[in-house]
Amino acid sequence: MCRVVDLQQAVLAKNAMAAQVLRTELAARGTTVVNLLSSPGSGKTALLERELRLARQRGVSTAALTADLATENDAQRLARSEVPVKQVLTDGLCHLEADMLAGHLHHWLPDGTRLLFVENVGNLVCPASYDLGESLRVVLASVTEGEDKPLKYPTAFGLAHLVIVTKTDLAEAADFDEAAFRAHVQQVNPGVEVLLASVRSGEGAGELVDRALAAADGTPVHAPVMARAHA
């Protein structure tokens, strides 16, 4: 009457498959996705606005999709860079999933887009578990969030292809211990590159676009230990 079935199914397998399909479809269209993760207040939008503007100046066809829990003015801000921007409200959902992203791109993503930046919902827990079909996953943290941030959010930092420290102009005021931050990043994600950026001082300008273009050109990105898990 009752029986036990040996299932052995990964719970997030459906999202992983949708992400792989999206990655393949976008690659066929010549589009590379960059997934940006951070806590709220990390300065992600300001940095992205700068990088979008630089990409446009360099003649790189770029678009951005920004996901928010509720109405915020991130999209208006990003639109100042004059690249196509779409804002998506997640209605309280704390992360984007691959099939949701695919739906949002349908009928919107301009043909010939080389780089698509996705500004994920602002938190470092939920979005970490969902592959969006990106080729480059970037985790950002500002100097004001402290050098322990990678140890507090090991899954997010552990799965990053690239880490960017933002607001470095405030490093001294925030008493930010850069060496400790780097050591903590290496502990959870050995070998990952850490970039320093400040929109105010101009530090690191264009480096995100450089890394995204390299990934788009097929340069192998960093392979995090955590992503090399036996599933």
Place this chain on the structure above:
Amino acid sequence: MGAGQTAAAQDGEAMHEMSVALAMIEQVEQAARADGAHGVTHVRLEIGELAGVVPEALAFCFELACAGTALEGAELITRTVPGTARCAGCRTTWEVGMPPQLLCPHCNDAAGDLVSGRELRICEVGLADAPPAARERTRASINEES
């Protein structure tokens, strides 16, 4: 439970355990349909320490989300899987702990791979012929008889 998840809970950040619960229910319902079963007695789940899921939050969401489905009343049995890494160079295997240490404690090289700790896997499902409500009635009548 991970330090990160704890910190996040304290920060009052949004949680994705409801999405995980819904994905689980969809998979289990599929397995039940394939089997011709109308009820689910239990679901056995492995949660890796580095899966980014809080077992307590998941249990809470699972119970809520099961209402009105073939899984209503199903027991969720979770097992936490510790993170384990292996050094490609010296072959040392170690428990990475939380927060994880992915540098080899022996030679300080990067771990070659994570042997365990990222699981979020349904291992086993208990199926029943009767829908959950009927099971309840059967159980109730057994109780009355005893």
